Amino acid sequence: MLQISKLHKSYPIGDSSLHVLKGIDLSVEEGEMVAIMGSSGSGKSTLLNIIGMLDEADEGEYVLDGVPIKNLTEKKAAIYRNKFLGFIFQSFNLINYKNALENVALPLYYQGMNRKERSEKALFHLGKVGLKDWAHHLPNELSGGQKQRVAIARALAANPKLLLADEPTGALDTKTSYEIMAFLQQLNDEGKTLLIVTHEEDIAAMCKRVVKLRDGVIMEDTRVEQVRAAAHV
Amino acid sequence: MFKFLFDRDTWQEVWDSLSKNKLRSILTMVGVWWGILLLIGLLGSARGLENSFNRLFGNFATNSVFVWGQSTSKPFKGFQEGRQVRLKLSDAKKVEENVEGIEFVVPRNQNQATVVRNFLSGTFMVNGDYPLLDKVQKKKMMRGRFINQTDIDENRKVVVISEDLYKQLFEKDAEMIGEYVQINGMNFKVVGMFENGNVNMGPTSDMHIPFTTFQQIYNQGNNIGWMMITGKAEYDIEQIENDAKLILKNLNHIHPKDNRAFGSFNLGKEFAKVTGFLIGMQFLTWFVGIATLIAGVFAIGNILLITVKERTKEIGVRRALGATPFEIKRQIVVEAVFITLLAGFFGILTGGWILIAIDTFFGQGEDAVLVNASVSIAVVFIALIILVVLGTLIGLIPAFKATSVKPIEALREE
Numbered sequence: 001m002l003q004i005s006k007l008h009k010s011y012p013i014g015d016s017s018l019h020v021l022k023g024i025d026l027s028v029e030e031g032e033m034v035a036i037m038g039s040s041g042s043g044k045s046t047l048l049n050i051i052g053m054l055d056e057a058d059e060g061e062y063v064l065d066g067v068p069i070k071n072l073t074e075k076k077a078a079i080y081r082n083k084f085l086g087f088i089f090q091s092f093n094l095i096n097y098k099n100a101l102e103n104v105a106l107p108l109y110y111q112g113m114n115r116k117e118r119s120e121k122a123l124f125h126l127g128k129v130g131l132k133d134w135a136h137h138l139p140n141e142l143s144g145g146q147k148q149r150v151a152i153a154r155a156l157a158a159n160p161k162l163l164l165a166d167e168p169t170g171a172l173d174t175k176t177s178y179e180i181m182a183f184l185q186q187l188n189d190e191g192k193t194l195l196i197v198t199h200e201e202d203i204a205a206m207c208k209r210v211v212k213l214r215d216g217v218i219m220e221d222t223r224v225e226q227v228r229a230a231a232h233v
Numbered sequence: 234m235f236k237f238l239f240d241r242d243t244w245q246e247v248w249d250s251l252s253k254n255k256l257r258s259i260l261t262m263v264g265v266w267w268g269i270l271l272l273i274g275l276l277g278s279a280r281g282l283e284n285s286f287n288r289l290f291g292n293f294a295t296n297s298v299f300v301w302g303q304s305t306s307k308p309f310k311g312f313q314e315g316r317q318v319r320l321k322l323s324d325a326k327k328v329e330e331n332v333e334g335i336e337f338v339v340p341r342n343q344n345q346a347t348v349v350r351n352f353l354s355g356t357f358m359v360n361g362d363y364p365l366l367d368k369v370q371k372k373k374m375m376r377g378r379f380i381n382q383t384d385i386d387e388n389r390k391v392v393v394i395s396e397d398l399y400k401q402l403f404e405k406d407a408e409m410i411g412e413y414v415q416i417n418g419m420n421f422k423v424v425g426m427f428e429n430g431n432v433n434m435g436p437t438s439d440m441h442i443p444f445t446t447f448q449q450i451y452n453q454g455n456n457i458g459w460m461m462i463t464g465k466a467e468y469d470i471e472q473i474e475n476d477a478k479l480i481l482k483n484l485n486h487i488h489p490k491d492n493r494a495f496g497s498f499n500l501g502k503e504f505a506k507v508t509g510f511l512i513g514m515q516f517l518t519w520f521v522g523i524a525t526l527i528a529g530v531f532a533i534g535n536i537l538l539i540t541v542k543e544r545t546k547e548i549g550v551r552r553a554l555g556a557t558p559f560e561i562k563r564q565i566v567v568e569a570v571f572i573t574l575l576a577g578f579f580g581i582l583t584g585g586w587i588l589i590a591i592d593t594f595f596g597q598g599e600d601a602v603l604v605n606a607s608v609s610i611a612v613v614f615i616a617l618i619i620l621v622v623l624g625t626l627i628g629l630i631p632a633f634k635a636t637s638v639k640p641i642e643a644l645r646e647e
Contacts, residue, residue: 049641052553054553054639054640054641054644055639055641074557074558074636075557075558075559078552078555078556078557078558078560079555079557081552081553081554081555082554082555083555087553087554089644093546093549093550093553093644095547095550095551097249097250097253098249102249106551106554107554107555109242110551110554110555110556110557110560111555115241115242154554158554158555
């Protein structure tokens with residue numbers, strides 16, 4: 001469902017430029033759960049941003065679900081993001097003056113769904129992450145784990161083909177991290193495709209495939225025996 | 234596009250982001266609120282002043298000129314200079330017939346007279362007048378009537394007295410209609426009483442008797458003291474004055490360039506000066522008001538710009554979730570317009586209260602400085618339209634700023 005070939009990206013720094021991605025070839029099938037690993041500066045976040053259409057590659061091809069992602073206008077990118085992708089961020093990125101339900105409903109709002117339908121759907125997804133009773137709480141009334149679950153519900157709300165998680169457990173303690181991973185595994189079991197950027201070995205071990213990046217190239221791409229997070233909670 | 238303006242969600246979004254930071258929103262509004270308050274307050278006061286001027290002039294047909302005879306300053310057709318010029322009834326008739334744009338010509342006579350009633354007496358100005366005077370110089374009748382045509386036709390000995398004269402010659406609360414007063418030893422029946430105006434334009438008038446009666450008792454023949462010429466509203470009163478004088482010179486054998494033969498007082502010209510002053514003041518008011526409004530709207534733009542900076546990350550999140558740049562811009566512009574309009578609305582409301590206060594303290598009674606200080610609905614609408622336009626324009630700046638940052642950079646910001 002995702003094919004990337006010969007992807008290059010460089011950022012200008014002053015007069016020179018920094019070559020971050022140096023020809024990435026990656027292909028992800030539906031139902032996969034891929035960890036992208038690498039030290040900081042390896043280009044893993046840049047790769048995720050390009051996959052997330054938040055950034056554009058200088059060279060190379062990127063096809064998502066049969067749609068070539070090339071020369072997108074901001075508007076088109078926004079529509080694709082809304083339709084194909086769900087984002088989960090390290091710092092949750094919930095809108096702090098909106099309650100959990102409204103946060104989850106936001107992607108549906110941008111889809112143009114009416115209010116009632118939106119609320120129902122958002123509530124359903126909040127229920128899935130076990131936060132139905134917290135629907136009307138503001139983010140600052142929630143714990144870190146709860147916030148991330150709201151963010152996951154929000155990423156799921158628009159029923160995306162691909163979930164992109166950028167260090168989803170980076171701001172959480174180990175126990176909460178495993179809870180979140182258990183939940184992400186459950187989503188994968190249900191058939192969702194996940195791409196998770198992390199630099200933690202134990203988190204990567206909970207995925208089905210690990211892609212290791214170093215200095216802008218893929219060093220290693222291995223399928224691993226998935227460690228079930230639920231066993232560690 | 235317009236569907237979205239009636240969408241509850243749009244306003245929910247606006248309300249959420251504005252009520253999230255109440256203090257900031259309120260501070261933002263102060264500038265526009267103050268501007269519109271000033272505009273409404275000043276315009277209302279200017280209107281009040283205009284109204285009070287209009288009330289002063291209101292009893293006069295302002296497009297008028299008074300003309301009287303003086304003495305010639307140039308010899309002409311065998312006449313020596315220094316000849317007394319006396320206007321006649323026929324002159325008034327000729328002016329009315331021959332000058333273009335005339336509404337009325339009212340000949341008048343005036344003299345001093347001793348008025349006696351019972352044991353009280355006083356010296357007053359008595360005027361010989363036609364009923365038409367009431368058209369040019371509206372008399373506010375408190376009791377009875379003004380002179381009518383029958384009085385003229387029958388040379389009746391009737392008099393219309395002023396409130397002042399009544400107060401001097403009658404006991405308090407005494408009935409005056411049907412009573413008699415002696416003018417120069419002759420009995421005149423009182424048929425009406427009028428209110429003394431705020432200002433006396435031209436000669437004072439204490440009482441009016443029929444023109445024909447005046448002619449008789451003062452033995453005036455066809456001489457008149459002066460004539461009041463009123464032009465139709467669309468005609469220039471100065472032109473009428475010049476035309477009338479030229480005809481009068483011709484009729485009275487006066488040198489066409491003799492400027493001293495007739496005296497005149499052009500009410501229209503004086504009135505135009507006041508009107509000009511009022512227009513100037515209104516212009517100033519609009520200028521000050523709108524300048525303040527613009528300053529206020531700029532303050533809104535400024536604060537929205539800061540707000541957008543603060544919300545960079547939120548905007549990034551929204552874009553990651555699928556908000557198009559247009560949706561983001563629209564949101565910010567709507568916020569700008571909404572906050573501008575809300576501030577404007579409060580400004581209009583408080584401006585209205587101020588006008589009510591002005592009316593209570595300065596607008597009551599006969600000699601009020603500001604009469605009915607108010608603004609028209611049209612002005613309020615114009616102000617609101619200006620606010621919407623300025624709000625939109627100023628909102629575009631932060632809106633473009635908000636979407637100029639790439640979502641990735643916005644998200645990276647901590």
